Amino acid sequence: MIRKEYLIALQTITYKEIRRFLRIWVQTLLPSIITTTLYFLIFGTLIGSRIGQMKGYDYMEFIVPGLILMAVISNAYSNVVSSFYGSKFQHNIEEMIVAPMPGWVILMGYISGGVMRGLIVGVLVTLVSLFFTDLTIAHPFMMIMVFLLTGILFSSAGFINAVYAKSFDDISIVPTFVLTPLIYLGGVFYSIDMLPTFWQNASLLNPVLYMIDVFRYSVLGESDIPLQYGLLVIGLFIISLLVISLRLLNKGVGIRD
């Protein structure tokens, strides 16, 4: 049974995290809306009209799910990596370490913050997309589930990055050199059917591909990869990253050493 004190502590961390990103909304919420609007405008409206259809959909319709999920991924990741590293840098992580709560409460608190930011940005970007296309969501519950799963997965990844980070450079290297290429090569702007066989197979190693594919299924009702397979891969990634995060936190790596 989970103790009531743990739930209060979890609620406190989550509330603090939400308060943090809402306080600096110009840095946290607004940029994704502006960049995604530009993507919609340039790739969707201007260039997209010349591309024609992709997998039977207008290009704009095809890229909308990927662009929404791209915003969710980058926001969930950057929320946790910057907040947790900031707490390490200012030493206020010690406020939590000295308190009687287990590591999983701290981890879930940070992940909840990342998921909430991803969710809010995802909803805002979805609303913006309505100005550019008539979005009919095929499976709304699946859409919310993918929002949450993606948020959890990339918040955990951001957490691990923050644990190992020793400088502010370290928290920008992974998003720039790993996350962004994975997102761009994860089928946001194209279907992997367009790639030669070798690159199709290579793309299957990219976890972002599965998320975008499942998310595209929830919006358009069609996917490149069988749905169950996509969900399984996402689930395995989440479990692995959560286990690693919790082990690092309980051992005090980057905090108590």
Add this chain to the structure above:
Amino acid sequence: MKALEIKQLVKRYRNGFVALKGIDLDVQQGDFFALLGANGAGKSTTIGIVASLVNKTSGSVHVFGHDLDKEPEEVKRCIGLVPQEFNFNQFENVFDIVVSQAGYYGIPRKKALERAEICLKQLEIWDKRNVASRELSGGMKRRLMIARALVHEPKLLILDEPTAGVDIEIRRSMWAFFKKINAAGTTIILTTHYLEEAESLCRHIAIINKGEVIENTDMKGLLAKSSEEIFVLNIDSSVGLIPVIPGCSIEAIDETTWQVSVQKEAGIHALFNELAALDIKVTGIRNESNRLEQLFLKLLAQKERNND
């Protein structure tokens, strides 16, 4: 009951440096305990281990009977920590920092708000509750850390140099506050560089040097070990030859200022009698330094000699 019981505590850092070489330390419930030592002696490492901020290499720590290894959450619940460095979020406001800390201890929000108000009022920073913590003065930041440490009503309060960098007026008011909460039953462990602070507040004292406890006794007992006191005297006019007085050694700082070391058994009365007999008038007198400071330096020097 023991508030803190440390046995054979060892801390070896990854680079091989041994910060604690198997120390033993007991602090009784209700005590006001001073933990002294030079920079790098191992005080903060000891405190860090007790507060779960540093992993120990070996040894045991019990807080109010709870084993740090087996019941870490019970240990944490007993402790309130005021660290040496400011470690709150610089962008959060004062009230949120204290309320959040209560939340981390599982205190329901309504109660957390009430306790935060009480603590901030006790520490006289309630009127700054909506100010971002980075905008507070140094003294107020110290008081914020004390309020935060007290919000869950700990039985053991650990103060790691709580008055560093604060002016004398605020320091005195903080002393009065510490005495008050100690009298109300909170056990306090204090580390400080102001030895006057330790002498005036604490009943027991341990001195750590290079990872070892070299003295662990009660304050009165330690001060009784002092065999001499040093005074600075101002005399009314220059004297040709410095007089020789039994039990005292006099050194001239300038023509009208002397530093006099008086043996305890000789007493200051004998010094004044001799000076009066020589028709030397004393116009001013002050302690050259704090008694505890002299003892502290003496013990460290003694330890160094023993090591050589």
